[in-house]
Structures are given as C-alpha cells and as structure tokens.
Amino acid sequence: MCSGPATRGVAAGAAPSFAVHRRTAVQRRHRIPALPAAVILFAFGSLLLGCRSGASSPPAPPPSDEQRAQALLDPAAPLPPRAEVVALADAVAIASSRAGRNERGAALARLAADLRARAYRLDQAEADAREALELYAASASAAAGTLQGCEADRRRALLAGELARDAAVSYRETYLASRRQAVLAPRTPCHAALERTLAVAFAYRPRGDALRALEHEGDLASEAASRGVTAPSAFVASPPPSGEVSPESAPPSPAARSAAAEGQVVVTPKDTTAAKEPVKITAIEPFGSEKGGRVVIHLSGPTTFQVGTLAADAAAGKDARVFVDVARASFKGVPRETEVSGVVRRVRLGAQENGGTRVVLDLAASLYRRVFYLPDPFRIVVDVSTRPPVRKDEQDASGKREVRRVVLDPGHGGNDTGAVGPTGLKEKDVTLDIAHRAATIVSRELGVETMLTRDDDTFVPLDLRTARANAFHADLFVSIHCNASENGQARGPMTFSLDRVRDPEGLAMRVAARENASRPRKSGEAGDARSIDEEMALIASNLDVGDLMARSRHVADLVQRAALASLGVRWPDTKDQGTKTAGFFVLVGADMPAVLFETSFISNPDDEARLATADYRQKLADAVANAIRAYREGK
Incomplete structure (x- = not known):
C-alpha cells in the first residue's frame, strides 16, 4: 500500500x-x-x-x-x-x-x-x-x-x-x-x-x-x-556504423581486427593456415532473439573470408544486412535460405563467380557485429547485437558493480555425458543440479535475473551457449563442469578463464582439449591440442575489447576463492587446484566476463563420492553465488 x-x-x-x-x-x-x-x-x-x-x-x-x-x-x-x-x-x-x-x-x-x-x-x-x-x-x-x-x-x-x-x-x-x-x-x-x-x-x-x-x-x-x-x-541513440570494414584495412596482426570502438569487430585466420583447396559449407546454425543473434557457418576445412555490411533500402524492400564472403567455398546440400527470428530475420546463401559463397544475414535493423572463426572443426561465427561490444567495468562511488543478469551454463547434456566417475556418476547430471541450486540463490537472494543455457538433460552446442548469454545481455557467464584426470588421483576445484595456456605441466591444455572436443582425441594428438590452444589465444586477444580477459581472470579468482571457503569448513582436505587459463570454445565470443568452473575431479573416487551428495553440491552452488555477490560488491 x-x-x-x-x-x-x-x-x-x-x-x-x-x-x-x-x-x-x-x-x-x-x-x-x-x-x-x-x-x-x-x-x-x-x-x-x-x-x-x-x-x-x-x-x-x-x-x-x-x-x-x-x-x-x-x-x-x-x-x-x-x-x-x-x-x-x-x-x-x-x-x-x-x-x-x-x-x-x-x-x-x-x-x-x-x-x-x-x-x-x-x-x-x-x-x-x-x-x-x-x-x-x-x-x-x-x-x-x-x-x-x-x-x-x-x-x-x-x-x-x-x-x-x-x-x-x-x-x-x-x-x-x-x-x-x-x-x-x-x-x-x-x-x-x-x-x-x-x-x-x-x-x-x-x-x-x-x-x-x-x-x-x-x-x-x-x-x-x-x-x-x-x-x-x-x-536507441545513434545506430551503429554500417560501412564495410575489410581485412586489409585492419592493423597487421596474426588475426585482423577492425576498430572495436565502432562496434564492429572482425577476426580472420592467417592466409598461411587456410587450406588452398576448395572447402564446403556443411551446415548453417542460426540463433536469434530480440536483442541479438548468432549464425555459425560450419565448413569442411579452414579458409579465408571477408565481411561487409549494407544499409537497409526501403525503396527496394531490402533489410539491413551483414554478409560474409567465404573464399573457395561451395554449399551443395545446404538450404539457400533459412528463416530465423528476432533481429536476424533470415540467412541466405549465394554462389559467387570467383568460386566462393556469400552468406547474408537479413537484419531487423542496423546492429553491432562481431565476426570471428573457431578451429577444429573450422567454423565462422557471426554475432549481431543491439548492445555495443565495448563496455567499461563500471563501479559506483562505493566500488559496487552493476550485475543485473547472469547466465549459468551446466556443462554437457543429452547424448554428451561429459566425464564419468568410477561408479558411473555422470558429469552432465552433477552440473545441471549445481546450476539449478546456484540459480535459485542468485535469483532469490541476490535479486539477479538468471538464465540457464539448458534447464534439463538436453544437448546444447558449445557455440549456442555463449550465443544465448550474449542475447540475454548477461553481465557474467559461469560455465559449470566436473574435472577428470587420466590417473584418477587429482582432486579439488579449479577455475579457468580464456587466454593462452600458462601451465608447464600441461593440465590446463588437457582440460581444454577435453571440454572443446567435438570428436574423441586419439593418443598422440597433444601437439594438435597445443596448436589449437595457441590459435584460440590469438583469437581471444583480438576479441578482447573492454579488457574482458583481465576482468574474467578476476572473476575466476573470486570463484576459486569462494569454492575453497565454502568447501573448506566441512572438507578441510580440499585441494586448491588454482586458477588457470586456456582456450575454451564455450568462453570465446562471450561479450561479458566469462569463466569455466571445474567443481572437482569426478574421476577421483573421493571427489566422486562427494559430488554424489546434495550437501557437497549445495556448497559448490553457494560458492558460485558468493563469487557473483563479491563481484557485484566490487571485491
């Protein structure tokens, strides 16, 4: 009243x-x-x-x-x-x-x-x-x-x-x-x-x-x-610029990038890494909402591409468009036109005289865009949004940060069980339960709007998880996983952010290779994992607008400290595996601070037994919520 x-x-x-x-x-x-x-x-x-x-x-x-x-x-x-x-x-x-x-x-x-x-x-x-x-x-x-x-x-x-x-x-x-x-x-x-x-x-x-x-x-x-x-x-306010940005106009670097301050970011591979033979577009994976969208172009191998934009032409009945010219690419068997939703109305494909393919996104309005690639398997990611990619880490006079929306990402799901413990405990089940528990705390106690990338036992592609977070205009992204080691001896929580591997023992690289894998890796492929991680680090550095990697490292440190504090009282033998960096596919492209939380080693019998209990999972959920609270309070 x-x-x-x-x-x-x-x-x-x-x-x-x-x-x-x-x-x-x-x-x-x-x-x-x-x-x-x-x-x-x-x-x-x-x-x-x-x-x-x-x-x-x-x-x-x-x-x-x-x-x-x-x-x-x-x-x-x-x-x-x-x-x-x-x-x-x-x-x-x-x-x-x-x-x-x-x-x-x-x-x-x-x-x-x-x-x-x-x-x-x-x-x-x-x-x-x-x-x-x-x-x-x-x-x-x-x-x-x-x-x-x-x-x-x-x-x-x-x-x-x-x-x-x-x-x-x-x-x-x-x-x-x-x-x-x-x-x-x-x-x-x-x-x-x-x-x-x-x-x-x-x-x-x-x-x-x-x-x-x-x-x-x-x-x-x-x-x-x-x-x-x-x-x-x-x-709202002035629309983003719609002029074309070509790779040649960007400063020379291993991956070309346009001016992030203008809200247009493009990251392309080096010519030397792209295949010279023709490639094929194998699938178009679209996602759209009212605030943003993502289109993933899957290819049979690496190639180069150029990006441009076209303004809307009402007289001709044409929408604003973003296009990607994919070199030496055909698209037989892939639909020429796919209806989407929200700000991405449709995706169209057309053959070019030079043997390439133009992929066109018809948009509801002029939007900010980021276009980059991911290796193994090679794919081109086109992100569009009503939110600019450059945002400061704003804190008020008391040092507090605004955290209005958080996305929690329960790892794996559906036919992707993730790691499996000695007694059969599945990573996908543990991560979903922890995410549900954490979402309840973050929403009810912190008053923060919270979204899960999956709410049940379904498979969600890695590329779509970040797309959902971007379209939600999230302020934080936390991907929840269970770790695993080959010998089953390792124990304790570990938290990652996106960057080059700085782990001489190679543990971070092996974890990233396992979480990134779209196919089982064979023995002897560690070299491939290392080269992929190095390439991911270059991509991430070119997407690092607004110092996102440094802010993500800070969030990772808060999550790790919160996990040790939450678990340590009941389980004082909890081992601190520390914070590390690696090239995770699920984190790249997030336009907010993003971390991957490996809660414990499900491959270890003692950790698996703890992960099977409601008490242990609740303590891990508390840790996630406490880290978000600490970040919001300016710590």
Missing part, C-alpha cells in the same frame, strides 16, 4: 533497508549538473507515476516490491541509497520477465523503467538511464499496439535525449517513436503527446540531407513495425 506525503517513510513490515537515507528529492537534485535548456524542455514529458493513499488501516501487510516502487515514484518521496533503488527496480524487472510478454509484464517493465529513470534524473548515473531505456523498450514491445506500449516508447524516446544531453536526439527518437506507433496502434492520447513534443522541439529538427536521412529511418521503423519487429531497442 502506498503512503501519502505526510506518512512517507517505512511502513510497518517494510524492508528495514528503506528506513535510511531520508534525503528528499529536492536535496538530491543539487547533485545534478546544469543541463542545456533544450534538454530540460523535454523532461516535462516524462511522466512520473505516483500514488497517494488515504489514512492507513493498521495492521498493514508488508508492501510488495511493486507497491514500494510505486511509492518511490512520488516526486516528493525521498529516495534511499542508489544501490537499494537499483535492487528494487531489478526485483520488479525480474517479476516482469516472469510475467511474460503480456499486459502485466509490460506494466511491470515500465514501472521498473520509471524508477530507474527517476534515479538517473536525481543521481545522473548513466547506467540507470541505459537500463531504463532497455526496460522501456521491453515494455513497448510486450504491449505493442496499445496505449501502454506507445507510452513506454514515448518515455524511452525522451530519456534517450536526456542521456545524450542533446535536444536533437530527443527529436530524432520521438520522431521514430511516432512513426512506429502510427503503424502499431490506433490513435490514442499518446500519439497526440508525441506530436506535441515534436512541435515544441521543431527548432531541433534536422535540415537538408540530415532530414532526408531521418525520414528514411522513419520509413524503416514503420516497415519494421509492420513486420512485427516492435522492440524500439534497436533504434
């Missing part, structure tokens, strides 16, 4: 943490830097929800997260510390996700967005504004075709201008929202509000070629809406 202005504070039964930090909204506004008058002009359009109830009737039940959020939207209500506001908004956002893409889910997403938007306007933390933009976009998409969906899109447009501190951006985003909503919904008061905002901001309307470009964007937005692409997130 929301309280009136005279009784604001903590109602009976409310969370104690909201009893502190009673500065008023007016007091907190003194922290806001001066904004241009044109930007302030748009702030009036951002409606703040609030509620004022009459006299309370004790005893009152504890207010729900939704009620507390509503109460904090009262313009006169004092806000608690930002960390508590963020936690409450995240709890409402998680409830929205659980409610699904319906009226209820859309309302909760907008409520969470409104709360994060108010926090941004008072504290000016950009992370709050960016999260609010995502939530508004989710609400607009879930409630497409309704007044609620239009209002969410309108608020998102206004906030985008505030974040950019540019009235021209406000005009652009409002114009695009108006074009989308004109197609999606019958006329409502929201449409009139969009028109009034455009009229007030007419002085910031672009001129000449810039106006024609904006009108063209509006045509694309209208067309996308008519085709059912309702999420405005792809249009």
